Structures are given as C-alpha cells and as structure tokens.
Amino acid sequence: MQYLPNILFAIALVLGIGYFTKNVKKLIRNIKLGNEVDASDNTSQRWKNVVNIALGQSKMVRRPVSGLLHVIVYVGFIIINIEVLEIIIDGLFGTHRIGLKILPTSVYGFLIGSFEVLACLVFISVIIFWIRRNVLKLARFWKSEMTSWPKNDGNIILYFEMVLMTLFLVMNATDLEFQALNSGNIVSQYIAPWFSSLSETALHTIERTAWWLHILGILIFLNYLYFSKHLHILLAFPNVYFGRIKPQGEFNNLEAVTNEVKMMMDPNADPFATPAEGAEEEVPAKFGASDVQDLNRIQLLNAYTCTECGRCTSECPANQTGKKLSPRKIMMDTRDRLEEVGKNIDSNKGEFKDDGKQLLDDYITREELWACTSCNACVEACPVSINPLSIILEMRRYLVMEQSAAPAELNNMMTNIENNGAPWPYNQMDRLNWAND
Amino acid sequence: MSETLKVPTMAEYMSQGKQPEVLFWVGCAGSFDDRAKKITKAFVKLLHKANVEFAVLGTEESCTGDPAKRAGNEFLFQMQAVTNIEVLNAYEVKKIVTACPHCFNTIKNEYPELGGNYEVMHHTQFLKTLLNEGRLTVEGGKFKGKRITFHDPCYLGRANNIYEAPRQLIEKLEAELVEMKNCKRNGLCCGAGGAQMFKEPESGEKDVNVERTEQALETKPEIVAAGCPFCNTMLTDGMKAKEREEVQVMDVAELIANADDL
Numbered sequence: 001m002q003y004l005p006n007i008l009f010a011i012a013l014v015l016g017i018g019y020f021t022k023n024v025k026k027l028i029r030n031i032k033l034g035n036e037v038d039a040s041d042n043t044s045q046r047w048k049n050v051v052n053i054a055l056g057q058s059k060m061v062r063r064p065v066s067g068l069l070h071v072i073v074y075v076g077f078i079i080i081n082i083e084v085l086e087i088i089i090d091g092l093f094g095t096h097r098i099g100l101k102i103l104p105t106s107v108y109g110f111l112i113g114s115f116e117v118l119a120c121l122v123f124i125s126v127i128i129f130w131i132r133r134n135v136l137k138l139a140r141f142w143k144s145e146m147t148s149w150p151k152n153d154g155n156i157i158l159y160f161e162m163v164l165m166t167l168f169l170v171m172n173a174t175d176l177e178f179q180a181l182n183s184g185n186i187v188s189q190y191i192a193p194w195f196s197s198l199s200e201t202a203l204h205t206i207e208r209t210a211w212w213l214h215i216l217g218i219l220i221f222l223n224y225l226y227f228s229k230h231l232h233i234l235l236a237f238p239n240v241y242f243g244r245i246k247p248q249g250e251f252n253n254l255e256a257v258t259n260e261v262k263m264m265m266d267p268n269a270d271p272f273a274t275p276a277e278g279a280e281e282e283v284p285a286k287f288g289a290s291d292v293q294d295l296n297r298i299q300l301l302n303a304y305t306c307t308e309c310g311r312c313t314s315e316c317p318a319n320q321t322g323k324k325l326s327p328r329k330i331m332m333d334t335r336d337r338l339e340e341v342g343k344n345i346d347s348n349k350g351e352f353k354d355d356g357k358q359l360l361d362d363y364i365t366r367e368e369l370w371a372c373t374s375c376n377a378c379v380e381a382c383p384v385s386i387n388p389l390s391i392i393l394e395m396r397r398y399l400v401m402e403q404s405a406a407p408a409e410l411n412n413m414m415t416n417i418e419n420n421g422a423p424w425p426y427n428q429m430d431r432l433n434w435a436n437d
Numbered sequence: 438m439s440e441t442l443k444v445p446t447m448a449e450y451m452s453q454g455k456q457p458e459v460l461f462w463v464g465c466a467g468s469f470d471d472r473a474k475k476i477t478k479a480f481v482k483l484l485h486k487a488n489v490e491f492a493v494l495g496t497e498e499s500c501t502g503d504p505a506k507r508a509g510n511e512f513l514f515q516m517q518a519v520t521n522i523e524v525l526n527a528y529e530v531k532k533i534v535t536a537c538p539h540c541f542n543t544i545k546n547e548y549p550e551l552g553g554n555y556e557v558m559h560h561t562q563f564l565k566t567l568l569n570e571g572r573l574t575v576e577g578g579k580f581k582g583k584r585i586t587f588h589d590p591c592y593l594g595r596a597n598n599i600y601e602a603p604r605q606l607i608e609k610l611e612a613e614l615v616e617m618k619n620c621k622r623n624g625l626c627c628g629a630g631g632a633q634m635f636k637e638p639e640s641g642e643k644d645v646n647v648e649r650t651e652q653a654l655e656t657k658p659e660i661v662a663a664g665c666p667f668c669n670t671m672l673t674d675g676m677k678a679k680e681r682e683e684v685q686v687m688d689v690a691e692l693i694a695n696a697d698d699l
Binding site: 246247258261265317399401432435 | 441442444446463465467468469470474477478481493495496498499500502504505506507508509510511512513515516517519520542545546547550551591592595596597598622623625626628629630631632633634635636637638639640641642643644645647648649
C-alpha cells in the first residue's frame with residue numbers, strides 16, 4: 001500500500017503524456033495534409049529568427065504593455081517548469097523535495113525563491129491580461145470572430161495560470177519543513193501566516209493536495225493545449241523557423257503556370273503533340289486553394305500556431321474601416337476547417353470522405369477575400385511570423401483561375417492588361433505620348 | 438503646355454549601338470494617368486539635370502502584371518512578366534529605375550525566378566544616389582521650413598524595407614518632416630494595393646484612403662509627400678473627401694524638381 005501514491009502518480013504521468021502525444025501525432029498528420037514546401041534555404045537566417053523573434057520575443061515587445069506582460073509570463077512559465085522536474089522525481093520515487101538532498105540549501109533556496117517571485121509576477125500579469133480582456137475590453141478581443149469558444153478559451157487559459165501559480169505558492173506556504181528552512185520562501189512566508197491556526201496534519205493535507213493538484217493541473221493544461229489557441233507555446237518556435245525570409249512584397253510564382261506559359265511562348269512547341277509516356281496519368285494541377293488540402297504545410301502550421309491575439313486584425317486597413325475581412329479570422333477558419341477534415345479522416349478509417357464543405361464560402365467568404373489590399377500589415381504585426389496574406393492570395397487564385405469569379409471591375413482591369421498592356425483601356429502605342437503632352 | 442521633353446527610347450540607343458546608364462520604367466500610371474504623368478515628367482527633368490543617360494521602353498513597355506498577380510491571375514501575370522523580360526533581356530538591360538513601388542517590387546522580387554535579373558531601384562533611392570555622388574544638388578527653395586509628412590507606400594516600405602531614402606530627400610529640402618502616428622513599418626495602406634485601385638471597396642464604415650488622409654491631416658501638414666502614383670491618387674481623393682484640397686499631395690520627385698523650379 002505504501003507505493004500507492006507512486007503508482008497513481010506514474011499512471012497519471014503516463015496517461016497525461018500519452019494522450020498529449022496521441023494528439024501531437026494527429027496534429028502532425030493534419031499539417032501533412034498540406035502541400036510540401038521547400039524551406040531548406042537560409043538556414044542561418046532561420047535560426048537567427050528563432051532566437052530573436054521566438055526566444056527573444058522581439059516582435060512581442062513592439063507593443064510595450066502587452067509585450068512586457070507577455071515576457072514575464074513566458075519567462076515565468078519556462079523557469080517555473082524546472083520545478084516540475086523535482087515534482088516528477090518526488091512523485092515517482094516517493095521522495096520529498098529531492099532538490100534539497102542534492103543541492104546546497106542556499107542554491108535550492110535561490111532556485112525556489114526565483115520561482116516564487118516569478119509565480120507572483122505571473123499571477124499579477126495574468127490578472128492584468130484578464131482585466132484587459134474583460135474589463136477594459138480592448139477592441140481586438142471583442143471582434144466578431146471572438147465570441148463563444150475563442151472568447152472562453154482565452155479566459156480559461158488565464159484561470160488555469162492563476163490556479164497553477166496559486167497552488168505552487170500554497171504548496172510552499174503549507175510545507176512546514178520548507179518554511180523552517182527560511183530560504184527561498186520569499187513570497188510564501190507571507191502566505192504561511194494565513195494557515196497558522198491549522199494543525200500540522202491539516203497543513204500536511206493542504207500541502208499534499210496543492211502538490212497533487214499542481215501536477216495534475218499541469219498535465220491537464222498540457223492536454224488542453226491541443227484543443228486551445230494556446231498551442232503557440234510549442235508551435236511558435238517551428239513556425240518562426242519556417243516563417244518568411246524573402247521580402248514581404250514577393251509573392252511566389254506558381255510553377256505549374258510557369259510551365260504552361262513557357263509552352264505557350266515556345267514557338268517550337270507542338271500543341272498537338274501526344275503527351276510523353278507516363279504523363280497521361282498526371283492530374284492537371286489545381287490552381288490556388290479552395291480547401292485546406294490545397295494550402296501548403298507552412299500555412300497549416302500557421303493556423304495551429306495562431307493564438308488569436310488579433311494584432312494582425314487591429315493593423316488591417318480593411319478591418320479598421322469596417323470591412324468584413326479579419327486576418328485573424330482567416331487563420332482561425334483555416335484551423336477550424338483543418339480540424340474538421342482531420343475528424344472526418346478519423347471517423348472514416350483514414351480516408352477523407354467528401355462532406356460537401358470547403359474552406360471557401362463555408363468558412364471564408366469571397367467578400368473577405370476581395371477586401372484585402374495586400375499591404376502586409378498583418379504579416380508585419382504577427383509576433384510569431386504567421387502569414388494570413390498568403391492564404392488570401394491562394395484563395396483569390398482559385399477564384400480567378402479555376403472559377404473565373406473575380407469581381408467584374410477586376411475582370412475589366414485584367415482584360416485591359418491582356419489587350420493593351422495596361423490596366424486601363426489605353427492603347428499601348430500611346431504609351432510614350434506623355435513626353436509630348 | 439507644349440514643352441517637349443527629350444525622352445530617348447531603348448530602340449534609339451540600340452540603333453546607335455549604345456547602352457544607357459539606366460532604364461527608366463515608367464509604368465502604366467506614369468504613362469497614362471494625368472496626375473502621375475506629372476511625376477514622370479518631374480523625374481525626367483531631374484534625370485536631365487543630373488546628366489543621367491537614361492532611356493525608356495516607350496511603346497515596348499507593358500504592364501508588369503502586378504495588379505493581375507495580386508488579384509489572383511497568375512497566368513496573366515506570368516504572360517506579362519515573360520513578355521517584358523524578353524524585351525528587357527533583348528536590350529541587355531542591367532539597371533532599372535521606376536517611380537512606381539508596384540513595378541519596383543514586381544521587377545525586383547518576382548521577375549528573377551522567371552529569368553529577369555536586374556538591379557532595380559525606386560526613384561527615391563536613385564535620386565539619393567545622385568545626390569550622394571554630387572551629380573544632383575538640392576536646395577530648400579520654396580519648401581524650406583514647410584511641414585511635410587511622408588506616406589510610406591506598402592510596396593516600398595513593408596514590402597521592401599525602404600523607409601529612409603524618401604525621408605532623406607525631404608530633409609534635403611530643409612523642410613520640417615513630421616511623422617504620422619502610423620509610419621514606416623506600421624504605415625497604414627492608402628487602400629489601393631492588391632488590385633483595389635481598380636474596383637470599388639467592399640462595404641464598410643469608411644474608405645481606407647479617407648482614414649489614411651485623416652491620419653495625415655492630424656500632423657497638420659502643408660504638403661503630404663508620397664512615393665507611389667496610386668497612393669498619390671488615393672490621398673488626393675481623400676483630401677477632396679475631407680474638403681482639404683489646400684493640402685497638396687506631391688511625389689518626392691516633384692518636390693525636388695519644383696524646389697528648383699524645373
């Protein structure tokens with residue numbers, strides 16, 4: 001019986017990590033539904049971006065208030081998690097504060113002391129985040145896409161963090177042995193007196209309960225990630241690595257189109273030539289994207305990485321002037337549809353069965369797509385290098401090249417370019433007339 | 438006004454067996470739009486003043502394909518691109534300058550993969566080089582002490598990280614350069630990019646160009662400087678909408694040419 005807690009702990013750990021691993025595999029499978037994309041270039045620049053943008057939070061702090069608060073929570077999160085190591089060892093081997101047995105008291109005290117200070121700062125930051133969302137009602141948290149689940153999700157994460165930090169501090173405050181050391185209890189020494197009237201047994205019960213809830217809370221939070229916008233704490237790093245290296249103004253050239261254009265321009269090409277051996281099987285390329293499988297893997301990773309902060313939307317000229325387009329919604333829709341496709345595959349033995357839906361129209365409307373000015377403000381604003389514009393462009397390509405469904409005025413513009421080499425109906429032969437006006 | 442500018446073409450250079458120092462890519466707006474044609478002429482006057490041997494493609498120039506590409510018509514874009522690249526490569530063009538950030542971005546970033554490799558400069562960068570090399574001098578003239586705010590074109594700024602060249606030129610005019618609350622990498626679009634220039638905007642509360650014009654007016658400028666013919670149109674329309682037409686919208690090249698009464 002004396003090993004019961006150890007066994008329970010091991011079971012909780014295996015279940016927690018096992019279920020999370022299962023979902024990570026699903027996530028990777030879903031991302032691989034997208035087209036392959038070559039990102040083997042500029043390795044050193046990519047690592048630099050990971051260091052500066054992801055680890056260094058360089059784009060987060062462009063907005064100083066939320067940036068600073070975020071840095072506190074981020075640093076706190078990473079450093080306090082060192083404590084989890086001790087909890088796991090203690091839990092598995094039935095020890096209590098193994099760190100004290102390995103490290104000199106002063107070093108252990110310094111570590112736990114730093115964790116306590118950070119926990120306190122994280123708690124305060126999270127409260128401010130909550131106030132910004134729910135009391136000050138910052139506009140970007142109250143856009144039309146931020147209702148129901150996305151809104152609750154944001155708050156649940158904040159409550160999680162508040163509870164976890166509280167449990168950590170209470171656990172330390174009710175640990176008589178630890179308080180007696182009087183090293184490292186920088187914050188908890190002020191909480192300990194709240195419990196001073198309780199018996200030693202009661203204190204021990206509270207300490208154990210806080211300890212168990214803390215580690216179970218962490219495991220639950222880990223598994224909550226997959227269902228939440230909070231995946232960015234893991235995916236921000238690969239996402240920044242795969243982020244854009246080229247100038248933002250450069251849009252990719254479609255290779256399938258290049259091949260066709262080259263053929264059209266080649267005077268030696270025989271339009272009646274029979275296709276080469278084996279070429280007959282080839283399915284003609286689909287131009288642009290109408291569903292998530294037409295996007296590339298980086299775009300799908302982008303969708304899972306988005307934490308719905310809305311900086312993109314608040315910088316978007318279309319959104320600022322009341323149009324329906326919201327770059328954040330483009331990312332949220334892409335993820336929602338991808339999840340739907342993933343579930344479809346799960347319930348149909350690994351095969352996607354047509355569900356009569358697609359990303360275009362069922363999630364993202366044409367009105368949203370045509371409101372974009374391609375100004376790159378959303379791309380510039382994203383703290384983790386997400387590119388909503390690339391998805392908008394792919395979907396416009398589908399509308400124009402597969403469906404010929406551009407707005408009439410744009411069709412006029414394109415006809416003019418085709419006929420006169422200018423977007424307006426002027427004659428190409430008049431192109432130098434300005435010199436003599 | 439029937440003043441005739443000397444504008445040599447690549448074909449003329451070719452017939453003399455010569456190469457100009459730089460090809461001036463005029464662009465569709467610069468060729469056909471009445472307002473933008475003035476920018477084109479101002480820039481040509483500056484090129485003459487600095488004794489730059491330049492040429493244009495004239496009737497052999499065609500749309501770069503930018504608006505088609507941003508609208509999603511990759512076919513039309515690549516047809517335009519490949520045709521233009523054939524012409525440019527036939528003339529062995531090495532260096533291109535243009536007063537349109539859309540042409541600039543497209544030729545600089547999207548043509549290389551299709552076989553068009555050139556050194557491409559925006560006209561503000563080119564003018565700055567001329568100043569640095571002492572080939573062109575700028576004095577404040579009539580813009581000395583004037584309050585001027587610069588609107589960053591998206592395809593020059595965010596798209597290609599060029600923020601300083603136009604500002605340094607304005608400072609050379611001894612003008613008072615004031616910044617809008619959204620400037621440089623946070624600059625707000627004029628509303629014309631992504632082929633929006635050629636269609637009515639989707640319904641909303643306001644037009645983007647009016648929003649941007651309001652931001653410009655907050656700086657209480659005498660002149661709003663632009664570096665893109667489309668931004669110029671959008672902001673000029675914005676001033677009309679706000680009934681503030683006394684605030685002039687001018688291209689940086691026009692400012693420099695006018696300072697000198699060219």
